[in-house]
Amino acid sequence: MTTSEDLQQAWDALKREVSPLPGVYQRRVFAHTGFALFAGLARPSMATRLTLGVPSAVGTEDLERATRGFRVIRHYESADRTTYVSLELDTPAYHDLFGVITEDVATSILAAADEAGAVAAMRDRLNRWERFMTAAGPEGLSREDQIGLFGELTFIRTLLGLSIKAEDAVGWWTRANQDFQNGNRVVEVKATTGNSPTILTISNELQLDDADCEELFLFHLWLKEMRGGGVSLPTLVKTIIDTLTGAAAATFEDRLLDAGYHVAHEGLYEAIGYTERKRNYYRVEEDFPRLGHSDLRPGVGKVKYTIDVAGFERFRRDELAVIHALAQTS
Numbered sequence: 281m282t283t284s285e286d287l288q289q290a291w292d293a294l295k296r297e298v299s300p301l302p303g304v305y306q307r308r309v310f311a312h313t314g315f316a317l318f319a320g321l322a323r324p325s326m327a328t329r330l331t332l333g334v335p336s337a338v339g340t341e342d343l344e345r346a347t348r349g350f351r352v353i354r355h356y357e358s359a360d361r362t363t364y365v366s367l368e369l370d371t372p373a374y375h376d377l378f379g380v381i382t383e384d385v386a387t388s389i390l391a392a393a394d395e396a397g398a399v400a401a402m403r404d405r406l407n408r409w410e411r412f413m414t415a416a417g418p419e420g421l422s423r424e425d426q427i428g429l430f431g432e433l434t435f436i437r438t439l440l441g442l443s444i445k446a447e448d449a450v451g452w453w454t455r456a457n458q459d460f461q462n463g464n465r466v467v468e469v470k471a472t473t474g475n476s477p478t479i480l481t482i483s484n485e486l487q488l489d490d491a492d493c494e495e496l497f498l499f500h501l502w503l504k505e506m507r508g509g510g511v512s513l514p515t516l517v518k519t520i521i522d523t524l525t526g527a528a529a530a531t532f533e534d535r536l537l538d539a540g541y542h543v544a545h546e547g548l549y550e551a552i553g554y555t556e557r558k559r560n561y562y563r564v565e566e567d568f569p570r571l572g573h574s575d576l577r578p579g580v581g582k583v584k585y586t587i588d589v590a591g592f593e594r595f596r597r598d599e600l601a602v603i604h605a606l607a608q609t610s
Contacts, residue, residue: 283390284383286310290319291328299323306331313390315398320366328375329368330382332402334395336361343403348413349374350381352406365402380544381409408537415540420548426513429539430554431471431501432459433516440520442603446528452606453535457486464494465606468564471501477558478590485583488570496564497602500589503554510553514546561602562595 281289290307297305306318316333334340336356340363345352349371356363367385369378388401415421421429432453439449453459458466468487470480480500482488490496504510517536524532536542564570569587576583589595 282383283310283387284379287319287330287382287386288379291321294319294321295326304329310386310390315389315392315395316362317386317389320368322368327369328378328382329366330386331364331366332389332398333362333364334399336363338363338395338399340365340399343399343406345406345410346370347410350378350409350413365399367402367406377542377544380542384409408534412537412540412542415538416542416545420545421540425540426549426552427471427473427503427505427554428469429541430503430513430516431469431499432539433513433520434471434501434556435460435467435469435499437516437520438599439603440523442600444603444607446524447531448607450524450528450532450535453532455535455538457484457489458493458496460606462606462608464492465497465608466493466495467497467499467602467606469499469501471503473503473505473554476588477502479586479588481584481586482570483584485571485573485576485581488564488568488587489572489574490564491572491574495605497597497605498562498564499602500560500562502557502559504557506553506555507551508553510555512551512553513541513549514543515553517541517543517546559599560589561597561599562589562592563597565595568592568595 286309290309294305294307299305302323304320304322306320308317309319310317318331320329320331322329340354343352343365344354349369350367351370352365352367354363354365367382369375385402385405388405389398392398392401415425436449436453440446452462454461458468460467460469472480488496488498520532521529562568569589569592571583571585
């Protein structure tokens, strides 16, 4: 029986137990592992939860939180000197996704060597899922975010196709101020589906700011959006996953979570596909059209603006030259 099935079986059993009294009802799960893990059900809300109990000497700081879909609460029982940390569903619309989250958290806990390691594993996965929930709700990624992610994944596939090591191709995908970074060399990816092949939207004043970069490149991928045709986002994800193993595969899955993508939502993205119209690379320097942080007056920030790269062909660079530059270490 899988971790998910064990948890679901416990929750189903708790639902069958008729009790008119409000409160939290729990069943221990995975007792053979030695960890104090419980599947719980809160009545009358019927909210499911996963609880980890650890000795009070084990630090559980920074675990409490509330984000879209779930919350984490702690309470201390003096009778057994145990701190209980509970991950609880608090929005019914997230029920299916919550099952995925609890399976992931429980699996990470069960792989730990001791209670301290279990808490660290729980904290790490909760941090990841909190970022995911910030990026996407039960309805999945916005159309704009889907297109942006498709562009970033296309660049990863390009790197892999040019024999860049998988751990590098995935490891450079930082999704920080720019999408890809290796040392002081960075690449910002912009994917668009509009009618113009030269107009791009820049999300903030740091994306094209090369003040702290040795080299900054812009990759513009112009796509055609198609219903029922082209390459869908899930297909592209699977294509990349099939080429990855070990640490690179694990890192890639974590980066997808950071981007707000999970296989639980892939059905939301399958109807739309993309075909490539054109790709261009630019070296961002000198009078290339952009705003930088130093261009803004004090107190101004989070600036979103558009640029038109028509007429700036002198900044164009060859794809192989850009990737070669990115692969260099300073």
